[in-house]
Every structure is written in structure tokens, then in C-alpha cells.
Amino acid sequence: MRTEISTLGEFGLIDHLTKNIILTQPTTKKGVGDDAAVIDNSDKRTLVTTDLLLEGIHFDLTYVPLKHLGYKSAVVNFSDIYAMNGKPQQITVSLGISQRFSVEDLETFYAGVLLACEIYGVDLVGGDTTSSLTGFSISITCVGTADEEKIVYRNGAKDTDLIFVSGDLGAAYMGLQLLEREKAVFGGKADFQPDFSGKEYILERQLKPEARKDIVQFLSGQEIVPTAMIDISDGLSSDLLHICKQSNTGCRIFEERLPIDYQTAVMAETFHMNVTTVALNGGEDYELLFTVPLSLHEKVSALPGVHLVGHITKPEEGCYLVTRDGQEMELKAQGWNPIGK
Amino acid sequence: MRTEISTLGEFGLIDHLTKNIILTQPTTKKGVGDDAAVIDNSDKRTLVTTDLLLEGIHFDLTYVPLKHLGYKSAVVNFSDIYAMNGKPQQITVSLGISQRFSVEDLETFYAGVLLACEIYGVDLVGGDTTSSLTGFSISITCVGTADEEKIVYRNGAKDTDLIFVSGDLGAAYMGLQLLEREKAVFGGKADFQPDFSGKEYILERQLKPEARKDIVQFLSGQEIVPTAMIDISDGLSSDLLHICKQSNTGCRIFEERLPIDYQTAVMAETFHMNVTTVALNGGEDYELLFTVPLSLHEKVSALPGVHLVGHITKPEEGCYLVTRDGQEMELKAQGWNPIGK
Numbered sequence: 001m002r003t004e005i006s007t008l009g010e011f012g013l014i015d016h017l018t019k020n021i022i023l024t025q026p027t028t029k030k031g032v033g034d035d036a037a038v039i040d041n042s043d044k045r046t047l048v049t050t051d052l053l054l055e056g057i058h059f060d061l062t063y064v065p066l067k068h069l070g071y072k073s074a075v076v077n078f079s080d081i082y083a084m085n086g087k088p089q090q091i092t093v094s095l096g097i098s099q100r101f102s103v104e105d106l107e108t109f110y111a112g113v114l115l116a117c118e119i120y121g122v123d124l125v126g127g128d129t130t131s132s133l134t135g136f137s138i139s140i141t142c143v144g145t146a147d148e149e150k151i152v153y154r155n156g157a158k159d160t161d162l163i164f165v166s167g168d169l170g171a172a173y174m175g176l177q178l179l180e181r182e183k184a185v186f187g188g189k190a191d192f193q194p195d196f197s198g199k200e201y202i203l204e205r206q207l208k209p210e211a212r213k214d215i216v217q218f219l220s221g222q223e224i225v226p227t228a229m230i231d232i233s234d235g236l237s238s239d240l241l242h243i244c245k246q247s248n249t250g251c252r253i254f255e256e257r258l259p260i261d262y263q264t265a266v267m268a269e270t271f272h273m274n275v276t277t278v279a280l281n282g283g284e285d286y287e288l289l290f291t292v293p294l295s296l297h298e299k300v301s302a303l304p305g306v307h308l309v310g311h312i313t314k315p316e317e318g319c320y321l322v323t324r325d326g327q328e329m330e331l332k333a334q335g336w337n338p339i340g341k
Numbered sequence: 342m343r344t345e346i347s348t349l350g351e352f353g354l355i356d357h358l359t360k361n362i363i364l365t366q367p368t369t370k371k372g373v374g375d376d377a378a379v380i381d382n383s384d385k386r387t388l389v390t391t392d393l394l395l396e397g398i399h400f401d402l403t404y405v406p407l408k409h410l411g412y413k414s415a416v417v418n419f420s421d422i423y424a425m426n427g428k429p430q431q432i433t434v435s436l437g438i439s440q441r442f443s444v445e446d447l448e449t450f451y452a453g454v455l456l457a458c459e460i461y462g463v464d465l466v467g468g469d470t471t472s473s474l475t476g477f478s479i480s481i482t483c484v485g486t487a488d489e490e491k492i493v494y495r496n497g498a499k500d501t502d503l504i505f506v507s508g509d510l511g512a513a514y515m516g517l518q519l520l521e522r523e524k525a526v527f528g529g530k531a532d533f534q535p536d537f538s539g540k541e542y543i544l545e546r547q548l549k550p551e552a553r554k555d556i557v558q559f560l561s562g563q564e565i566v567p568t569a570m571i572d573i574s575d576g577l578s579s580d581l582l583h584i585c586k587q588s589n590t591g592c593r594i595f596e597e598r599l600p601i602d603y604q605t606a607v608m609a610e611t612f613h614m615n616v617t618t619v620a621l622n623g624g625e626d627y628e629l630l631f632t633v634p635l636s637l638h639e640k641v642s643a644l645p646g647v648h649l650v651g652h653i654t655k656p657e658e659g660c661y662l663v664t665r666d667g668q669e670m671e672l673k674a675q676g677w678n679p680i681g682k
Contacts, residue, residue, distance in 0.1 A: 001445060046387050050467060050482055052435035056474040094393035094480055104342060126391060133397040139435055139480035141391055 045151060047088075047144035049080035055135030063179045066105055068207040069138075070112025076233065077142035078120050079211035079286045083231035084153070085219070086146035088120060088211075094128040096137030120213060150225055152290070157228035157247035161291040161312040166215045166305050168259040169236055170275065173282025174267040175199075175206030181271075201263045209286045216288075218303045226290035235281040236309075238333040239289055241319060247291075250317040251331070253310030255324050280321065280331070386492060388429075388485035390421035396476030404520045407446055409548040410479075411453025417574065418483035419461050420552035420627045424572035425494070426560070427487035429461060429552075435469040437478030461554060491566055493631070498569035498588035502632040502653040507556045507646050509600040510577055511616065514623025515608040516540075516547030522612075542604045550627045557629075559644045567631035576622040577650075579674040580630055582660060588632075591658040592672070594651030596665050621662065621672070 051073070055061060059069055074091060081088040093113055097106065117124055122142070182194040196203055211231075219226065228243045236258075244251050258279045268275040291312055292300050301308060310322075320328040392414070396402060400410055415432060422429040434454055438447065458465055463483070523535040537544055552572075560567065569584045577599075585592050599620045609616040632653055633641050642649060651663075661669040 004443065046484070048389075048431065048433060048467060048482070048484055050433040050435050050469055050480070052437055052469045052471055052478065052480050054437045054471060054473050054478065057437075057472055090389065092389060092391045092482060094391050096393055096395050096398075096478065099345075102345065126389060128391055128393045130393055130395060131398055132395050134475040137393065137395065137437065137478050137480075139391070139393050139478075141389070141433060141482040143387070143389055143484070 044145045045086075045148050047081050047084050047086045047146060047151075048141065049077055049144075050139065050141040051077055051080075053138040053140075055137070060179075060183070061136065062183050064207060066108040067112035067115075070109040070114075071116045071208055072112075073138050073140050074113045074116035074122070074142075075120070075209055075211050076286060077140045078116070078122065078213070079209075079231040079233070081142055081144035082211050082213055082216045083229050083288060084144070084146060085150050085216060085225065085229060086144040087216075088122045088142050088144040090123045090125040090143040091117065092126040092128075092141045093124060094130075094137075094139040096130050096132035098132045098134060098136065101136065120211065150220075152226050152229040153246075154228050154230050154243050155246035155248075156226075157243050157249050157291040157312045158293070159249060159312055159314050160294050161227050162294060162297060162300070162308055163240070163251060163253060163289070163291050163310040163312065164300055164306045165232070165236065165259065165287050165289050165309050166212050166307075167285065167287040168261045168264065169232070169280075169285050169287065170268070170278035170282040171202045171205035171261050171264045172209060172284040172286075173206075173278055174264050174271070174273075175202035175204070176284070177271055177273075178202060178267060179206065199263060199267065201261060202267055206284065209284065211286055212288045215303070215306065218306075222299060222303065224292065224296060224300060226292050229288060229290035232285040232287045232289050233283060234333070235283040236285070236289065237280040237321075237331045238283070241331055241333050243289070243291065244312070244315075244319050247312070248315050250313035250315050251310060251319045252313055252317075252322055252328075253320075253331075254322045257307065257309045259307040259309075276321075276323075385486045386427075386489050388422050388425050388427045388487060388492075389482065390418055390485075391480065391482040392418055392421075394479040394481075396478070401520075401524070402477065403524050405548060407449040408453035408456075411450040411455075412457045412549055413453075414479050414481050415454045415457035415463070415483075416461070416550055416552050417627060418481045419457070419463065419554070420550075420572040420574070422483055422485035423552050423554055423557045424570050424629060425485070425487060426491050426557060426566065426570060427485040428557075429463045429483050429485040431464050431466040431484040432458065433467040433469075433482045434465060435471075435478075435480040437471050437473035439473045439475060439477065442477065461552065491561075493567050493570040494587075495569050495571050495584050496587040496589075497567075498584050498590050498632040498653045499634070500590060500653055500655050501635050502568050503635060503638060503641070503649055504581070504592060504594060504630070504632050504651040504653065505641055505647045506573070506577065506600065506628050506630050506650050507553050507648075508626065508628040509602045509605065510573070510621075510626050510628065511609070511619035511623040512543045512546035512602050512605045513550060513625040513627075514547075514619055515605050515612075516543035516545070517625070518612055518614075519543060519608060520547065540604060540608065542602060543608055547625065550625065552627055553629045556644070556647065559647075563640060563644065565633065565637060565641060567633050570629060570631035573626040573628045573630050574624060575674070576624040577626070577630065578621040578662075578672045579624070582672055582674050584630070584632065585653070585656075585660050588653070589656050591654035591656050592651060592660045593654055593658075593663055593669075594661075594672075595663045598648065598650045600648040600650075617662075617664075 053073055078088040228247055230239045230242055232239045255276050260275055260279050265275050268278050319331040321331055322328055394414055419429040569588055571580045571583055573580045596617050601616055601620050606616050609619050660672040663669055
């Protein structure tokens, strides 16, 4: 018997492979199924998260500078810790490298990782370095900490809770589209100079994203603990469905409320893409998506850089986007799928 | 300027890349440079270690069953935590998989990981799963715990300390040689039946190694805290040199005292290999190598499964093997090098 992985998809595969895991350690407070694992070694909880990034799947060294790649590889892990309402503290970095890389190349990559560590106040504490027969492989694990009562899981959203997102959506995806187009135009011409003027924002969102440490600090400063939170890596639609599934709720989000930057909209127009689809499914935004009780409406709306996009409903009402003309479209996990055909 | 990675070697490269790392987190008690990082979140310390295993570099799926591969991938990480005198508690498992793998294949791999978790009392708490354009990639991170005063680093060995190893050496390497030979003989013949009778021990040491939890428990039961400890993954020679370098000492080990199994010796003979070289440099033994003060000679010698192999000296006396005929041969880090030409 042979079941193709593509019939399950990434999340189906993970569900399938992890459904028989039994947790036995008293220190394990949360295992598979959220942005990070939660470990209790004291009054504080230890958080652990990990990412595996492979050349040709997650990045293309034709247009991704190694320093940016190092920076991004670290930041996407920090983002998972913030998405638990925690503080990243340590990372380990493992690399599989082929002979095509020089010491200077790896120095450049490391410089990016260490810059991210410096900016976010994280220590690089270990890793593994080995050769690779093929592409560049990056595995980063991040350990963080949080007060037990402040950890925010994906499963705490309740009917009537409000749904907020930080920043804006779809920019990183449009940055990727732009880079892919310029790569195709570039071909092998050595004197080719891509024209990126006026597109700096979407490129930076793709190449050098930031984790929303500031939002976590704002929430903490206002003593707000969201009922559920996740970072948007696969796209708003896919990640909001994670919250609804784990919280056993439905949701309504409103097209007119989706925060979209001007450059994102212009580039979507250029590429003849529907900008709402881009905002819903683009992915790699690394913004925070969180829910709070209705009573916190004013308090949270007053925070800088967050946007009310909808509300949680009873599960039987399903998960829908309400379009500008009042139609309801079911949300689907069409996000970027690293285990596709 | 371009420096080839091969001019530095694995350890040189790691030293080079990590030498500018500055630790800033008060919770980070130990970063790069030992078997695991040490993190202080309370009275107990949290330990973190990670390994990246790539197809064609670390394993050959022609003869490594996926269940064994899963088991071994987990166990080699547990071994790093034991080598700190700690207790592994959680692991994360990240996989990069190509289309050649089916769901059943991954179930089999996971079954091996979970069997190891069950036997060693560890929880699998997270990971990342993605597609790979080429081979199978495995990244495992293990989190463990230890009492602060019982953690054993590599840098605590002192002049006149005794050097012990658990188990026996070189068997996993001879198991690998046997598998490589049978693979070459096998060619593509479907009805080929390799003859492994009488060679079960060396095959098991290669395919399904164990971490020495028992030794750590024996030491604890006798209230013995070694002055330095490491697990033998690259070979006795290479790993003892790590202890001597970090402790700023020399050492003498004695050829006649190296623990070698009968099957290892027979197979070395068959392959016309020097069995001492195999024991020193074979690697993948996952035995514990540790040092204790001279005063503990009798107490440690009485533990089951440990062998006195030599003693620590002043640094100016260098690191040498004393052969059966009394000659001194300098120890070299000839261990298995995953970043070779």
C-alpha cells in the first residue's frame, strides 16, 4: 500500500503522523500543534520552536542575498515564539552546505543570523554543521520563555471575540512575484539591472521580514492577553483556519478591512492578481493574528499598527470572508504549501 | 577572496563562524562549544542540542531501514544530553522529504523515533515538515534538564584525572563497512541475500545504537560527577582531543586497554584494517567518554560496563596513544568528517 503525500497535504500529513503521540513528561505542557512547544521547568515556561528551510523550496539563492537569508531564517523562528506571547531567548542553527559555498558565504549568512539575534536580544547557543550533496539546508530551533498565565495558544478563541491582525498583508508575496519576474527577465545577462525603485517595501517584506516583538510588548504594556494568537506564515486564510479549527469556532472577516499596503495593491494590479486573494493567501507576512474578547475593542483598537478584520462565530456558522458587495466566500487553506505536487 | 571550507575542516569552520558570538541573555549559561546549550530558567537547567542528518552524507537508504533511521536520529540527540550528565525530556523533529517517500515510509520513520522516545522517556513536542527537491533531510533538536551543580562540560578535566569509556569502540564503524561491502556486492540483484549471521552485533551498533542512559544513572547512583564528559560520535581520538583542548590538558591512553568487541576485531581482520585505528577513529559509537579524579579509581572501576583507558596529563605532555610495545603515537582528529572534500 502506498498513499501519496500529496493526497494529505502538509497539515493532513502532520496530523496523520502526530496523532498517536502520547505525552508522558510532566514538564511537557504543550507538544505538537501550536507555534512552539511549552516546557515547564519552573515558574516560567520554556518555549521551543523549529524550522527547516531548504534551497529551491523556501528560498532561491539567485536573488536572495545570504545575509538576508540568515536574518530571515532567525526572524521567522522568533515570530513563532512571539505568537505564543513569549520572548525568544536562544537559537540553535544547523546548516547543510555544499562545496559551492565558501567560508565567506557562510560568514555572510551567519552575519545575518547574528544581526537578527542582536536586534531581538537572542543568543545563538548551538547547532550542527555538515556537508550537503545538493542544496543549502537550514534548520533553526528557537527557545523562548513566557509566564505560564500569559501564554497564548491557538485554541482559546470564543464566539464574538474580535479578530485583529498587525501590519499589512500580501506584501511579502508580491515581493516574491517581483523577484521571480526579474529572475526570468534576467536570464543569464551579467549586466542586467533590475528596476526595483518604488518597490522597496514589498522587497523588504520578502527578503528581510521582521517579527512583531513590538505588538507583543504593546499587548503586555496594556495588560492584554489575547484569547488566541498565531503568526501569519502560510497566509491569513490558512492561519485563521488553524485558530478556528483548534478553538472549535467559525469566523467572519471583512474584505474592506484587510490591511493592504499601496505597493502591494499596485504590484497585484501589474500582475493581474486579485489583491484580496493575495492578502488572504500570500503568506510569509509574519504578522500576528489574534483574538480578544469584545470588551477589549477600544483598548486594542487604540494600539498602533493593529487592525480589526472580523470576529469569531459559533462553529456551525463556518469560516467566511464577507466581500465588499456583501457576498460570503468560504475561507480555504490555499496558503503556500511546501508539500505540494 | 574565497577560502575553501575544506581548508578549515568541520571544527575549524565552527570555531571560525562562532568565535564572534557574544552571549547577552542572563539565562544562557552555556552556548556553542559543548554537547548541548545550557539555559537557566530556574533551579534546574534546560539543555538544548540539535543534529542535522542528510541523505547520502549521514545515511544510505539502500541499507538503512527507515525505522532504524528514526530510532537512531532520536538516540544520537539523547546521547548529547546524557553527555552533559542530563536527562533528555523533549525533542522536535523536522523533515525534508522528496516525492519518492510515501506516507507509510514516514510512518515507519516516525515509529522508530517514537519507539526511542518511549524507551528513553522523552516527548516529541514539535517540528517542521517540508518537501525537499533532493534527498531526505532530518533535523532533530532535544531539550533536556539537569541540576546546575551536576552538569558536566568538556572543559573540567585536570592533570592526573583518569579517563574512562563505556561499552566498546569501533563496532558501529565495522558495521558500516560490512553494509557498504554488501551493497557493492548486491548491485541491483533483487534476489540477493546478504550473509549477516554472526555479525548481528556490529550491524546493530551501526543501525540501532543506544545512548548510555544507564551509565549516567550509575554515576548518579554512586554520587559521582565526572570532571569532563563527551559522547563519542566522531571517534575516541577526536572526542578525547575535544576534552583535552577545552580543558587545556594532555593525555595518555593505552592501546591494550581499548575495549573492542570480538566481532569488531574479526571484521577488522577480514577487511585488513588495524583494529586500534578502527577503535580510535571509527566514530558513531555513542559511548560516553569521561574523566574523574584519581581518588575515584575504585568506585568508578566498579561500575558495570566502563573501562579505564588512560589518564589526563599536563598540556605540555601532549596527547598520545601508548602502543602495546611502549611507543607513543600522537592522537589526531581523524574521525569521520562530514565536511570533507
